[in-house]
Amino acid sequence: MKLYTFLFLIFLTTLSKAQTHRFIYEYKFKPDSSSTNYRNVNMALDINPKDVKFYNYENIINDSLNKKGGNNHSASPDIPTLRRLKNSYQNTNYEMMMDYFSYNTEDKMDWKLEKETKTSGQYTLQKATTDFGGRHWTAWFCKDINISEGPYKFRGLPGLIFELNDSKENFFFKLAKSQKLEKTYDTSDFLESFAGKKPVSVSIANMHKMMLQFYNDPTKEMRQKFDDVPPGTFQVGGTKITSKEQFKDAAKVIQNFIAKNNNPMDLKNAVVYPVIN
Numbered sequence: 001m002k003l004y005t006f007l008f009l010i011f012l013t014t015l016s017k018a019q020t021h022r023f024i025y026e027y028k029f030k031p032d033s034s035s036t037n038y039r040n041v042n043m044a045l046d047i048n049p050k051d052v053k054f055y056n057y058e059n060i061i062n063d064s065l066n067k068k069g070g071n072n073h074s075a076s077p078d079i080p081t082l083r084r085l086k087n088s089y090q091n092t093n094y095e096m097m098m099d100y101f102s103y104n105t106e107d108k109m110d111w112k113l114e115k116e117t118k119t120s121g122q123y124t125l126q127k128a129t130t131d132f133g134g135r136h137w138t139a140w141f142c143k144d145i146n147i148s149e150g151p152y153k154f155r156g157l158p159g160l161i162f163e164l165n166d167s168k169e170n171f172f173f174k175l176a177k178s179q180k181l182e183k184t185y186d187t188s189d190f191l192e193s194f195a196g197k198k199p200v201s202v203s204i205a206n207m208h209k210m211m212l213q214f215y216n217d218p219t220k221e222m223r224q225k226f227d228d229v230p231p232g233t234f235q236v237g238g239t240k241i242t243s244k245e246q247f248k249d250a251a252k253v254i255q256n257f258i259a260k261n262n263n264p265m266d267l268k269n270a271v272v273y274p275v276i277n
Contacts, residue, residue, distance in 0.1 A: 020184050021047045023160070024057055024177035025151045027079075030170045033263040041079055042176070047149055048086070048184045054152055055081045059190040080152055080265060081191060091153055094191060094199055098214050101207050102199035105269060107132070107153040111139075125162055130154075134267030136167040152265065171265055208271040215273055218254040219247045252276065 023045040028038045042057040056079045081094040089108040095101050114127040118140065125140040132153070139150065143159040150161025151173040164173040193199070202210075222234045222241065232240040236250040237257075255276045264270040 019049070020181040021147070022179040022181060022185070023047070023149075023175060024179075025173045026176045027151070028172040029265075030263055031261045033168070033170055043079070043151060043173070045149065045151055046181075046185060046187075047147065050184075051083055051085050052149060052155075053083045053187060053191060055079075055187065055191055059187075060185070062190070082153065083191065084153075087148075089153075089155070094194070095207075096194060097207070097211055100194040100197045100199045102201050103204050103207055105153075105204070105266075107266075109154070109156060111157055113157075120162055123162070126159070128157055133265055133269065135170075135265070137164060138167070139164045166265075170263060204269055211271045212273070215255060215258055217251070218258075219251045222250075223247055 025043045025045060027041045027043045029041075030036075030038055044053075044055055044057040044060060046053045046055075082091045083094075084091045089106055091105050091107050093103050093105060095103075109130045109132045111128045111130045114129060116127040118125050118127075120140070120142075123142045123144060125142055128139045128141060130137050130139070137154070139154060139157060139161050140163040141150070141157045141159040141161045145160035146158075147160040148157060149155045150157070151164055154161055154164055160175075161173075162175045165171060219236075223244065226234070226241070226244060226247075231242045234241040234250075237253040239246070239250070239253075241247065241250060255273075259273050259276075262270075262273060
């Protein structure tokens with residue numbers, strides 16, 4: 001009920017230039033496309049006066065605890081995180097791989113508005129479809145909420161996106177909650193930086209090159225440091241590394257994990273890992 005009351009207020013009032021409208025989406029996804037298991041995360045979509053940010057809601061909780069206790073905890077970095085200017089398709093993407101990286105993409109999408117509708121609470125939602133990132137997507141948006149935004153990179157519809165999923169049912173977003181903030185929330189400690197590190201700005205091509213270099217030799221750094229640390233310092237897949245002969249099997253464990261947990265939403269901008277025998 002709180003969600004629909006708040007959305008009704010948005011519809012009736014002019015958005016203040018000093019306010020941020022935050023929408024919380026339930027995000028359900030498969031890390032492994034061949035599996036039937038889903039992960040569930042809450043995502044925040046902050047629509048600010050000058051920009052739009054999309055990130056793991058857990059970061060807000062951690063940020064509050066960090067400021068109270070002087071800690072530096074951050075939420076899982078494997079969740080899509082980005083920022084874009086208001087009314088723009090130009091996204092700055094943030095990803096933690098071997099380091100914290102940022103790269104820019106232009107993600108304009110062409111929507112097909114369908115005649116099909118359904119109700120959600122007191123609102124009527126209209127169906128729209130698009131092909132984006134090598135996947136086919138279905139969105140349900142509300143024309144009564146005059147905000148042309150939605151989760152992740154999805155925007156450009158004549159209303160707020162309430163629900164979104166891909167045709168293969170790997171990814172689901174559902175609007176769950178909304179908030180009105182009197183000022184833009186400061187994300188500098190977990191978005192524009194991660195665990196105290198500023199992102200390294202790279203092109204997609206260079207990031208993919210570094211990801212492939214790591215994938216092809218994931219134990220390189222451990223091997224280089226092996227003689228300078230006590231035996232058992234390194235651990236891979238629950239197994240302590242006590243001899244150099246173990247690195248070959250350890251590399252396969254890491255490679256298999258990376259390959260298995262590689263199910264990106266945007267396939268066209270994704271790295272392609274080779275099959276390791």
